[in-house]
Amino acid sequence: MHLPFSGIALLASVLALTGQTGARSTTSLPLKNSTCEPLFGKIETTNGGRKIGVVIDRSGSMEDNDPSNLRLQAAKLLVGKLIPSDGTTGGQTADQVTIVQFNETAEVLYPLGDPSGSGAIIDGIPANGGTFIGGGISAALDELTKAGSKPDQTGIFVLTDGSDDPPSLISDTIDSIERAQQAGIRVSFGFLSVDAEEQDARITSAILRSGGTFTTVNTAEDTAKLVAQALLNGLVGPPHTGSVPLLPGLKTAGMLSQTSLNTFSYAAQKDEAFNVTVTAIDNVSLKATLKEAGKNTEITSAVTDETTGIALLEHTALSTGNYTIEVSPSGGSGSGLFAVQIGSSLDPCKPSTQPNPSGTPIIPTGANSTYTPTPTASTIFVAGAVPMRGMVQQMGLGLSFLAAVFELV
Structure with a gap:
């Protein structure tokens, strides 16, 4: 878990005062003002055929660091940019997604399937318990590597607010990221409160070696931008050698x-x-x-x-x-x-x-x-x-x- 005093916690309080918060619910919550549609309207997926694991932190620290469920909105935003089976055009292939939640244990909430059915599942994720990021990555990896998966079209996107708790679990998380890398699968992290200067350097390095991005958000609006950053960098495929695109308001790690x-x-x-x-x-x-x-x-x-x-x-x-x-x-x-x-x-x-x-x-x-x-x-x-x-x-x-x-x- 991570200290509750952060930019996310502060902005969540401000959002509460302005009436923009959303109570935890099992019904579908709107994305409200964090969708950043002018930006996302210019990010066009052209091929499809991807298998994406969305791994969401549900540890107890989220009650303080993310009381307005910003990570859940980010997860829904990402899923909404995938291609559902009834949304293919021009020879596209539908994407598939699996939703995994984790605290000290991990659970596959939505088995690999059509993205269109996952929104309500994401809304129902609570917050309690410890933090074992590697458990969530491993659960997503197992789901994504079932028979028929193509590693170069597979990626994992993690939304969390901190580091493994207890710290002894860090080595397991590194092992999980490296296992994904060996399978040709990118792992990207989006952090709501912990930036690369505070994270264990071995985790940051493993993420970058996989071809993924390590990005920190500073404001509520930036939650949408961190999803855009991952999409711009590419959710799937081997590590590329080109330039990494940057967006204002985000901090991105490099190696x-x-x-x-x-x-x-x-x-x-x-x-x-x-x-x-x-x-x-x-x-x-x-x-x-x-x-x-x-x-x-x-x-x-x-x-x-x-x-x-x-x-x-x-x-x-x-x-x-x-x-x-x-x-x-x-x-x-x-x-x-x-x-x-x-x-x-x-x-x-x-x-x-x-x-x-x-x-x-x-x-x-x-x-x-x-x-x-x-x-x-x-x-x-x-x-x-x-x-x-x-x-x-x-x-x-x-x-x-x-x-x-x-x-x-």
Whole structure:
């Protein structure tokens, strides 16, 4: 379990005051304001034929960290983006999904089947008990690897708020992720309160080796974005070597090995002011470089600060287009984990007032998806207070709390 004082808990309280909460129920709950339809309307699944395991944390800490069932809404949102048997067009093959809940034990709530029947099952998930993430992954893996499954079309998506409790279970969770990787199955994690700097590095590394994403949300709206991040990266398939697409308001983990280069992509709109924060998790010095996609000319670069472990890049886009963020070892070599986060003056979850001049997708994505950003102008930076991290930590406050406060003001 994880400490209840987090950005998610704070925002859940705010949602309660504004009447946007949903009581636990066995009936189907609406997705309300966290669907981010302008963003998801541009993510188009083209092939289908995927088998996805959605693994949901039901431990007791969720009563405090997720009282408004944000993880359940995220799970339903993901399932809603899969192709049901009655929704195939143009030669598509229907997707299949299995729903697994876990606390100190795991249970398959919805055996592998049509996505359209799983929504009400998700709504009925309660919160109590301990946390054994590996048990949930193993249960999903067993369900997904039944006869006839194709590993390259199979993936697991985990929604949780913390780490294994007791910590002795961590090694079992790592084993479960590695077993999925050996079977050619991606494992992606979406965290509601624990970011990569607080997670056991072995778990983060195992997730990234499988080709999955390790993403942390800061606000209620970002719950939808973490699902979008997983879809953009691709839920299934072997690890790819291309750029990982980024969305504002999310923190995404990366893994550097010796002299290798990690690249991330960001689609910016004309006149958008954005910043990129790269944080070293392990004791490694990093260089972050911003370029226009497809060009070698450096726009700006920074090396991680020795005290805070942070490198900050800032830029205002003069035109709509793609940018590449390169993270490399400073000094020529090094290895370790890091996290990258975008802060932006625009919000991709709001309808655009700025038409895309090209009319074409401008962000490279994962398997089976395309994406065209449609943000609208705003004076609020999404999670844009990251450079204050060192001072905030000295004050005893978490990043998720700070980002939530800045999102509200």
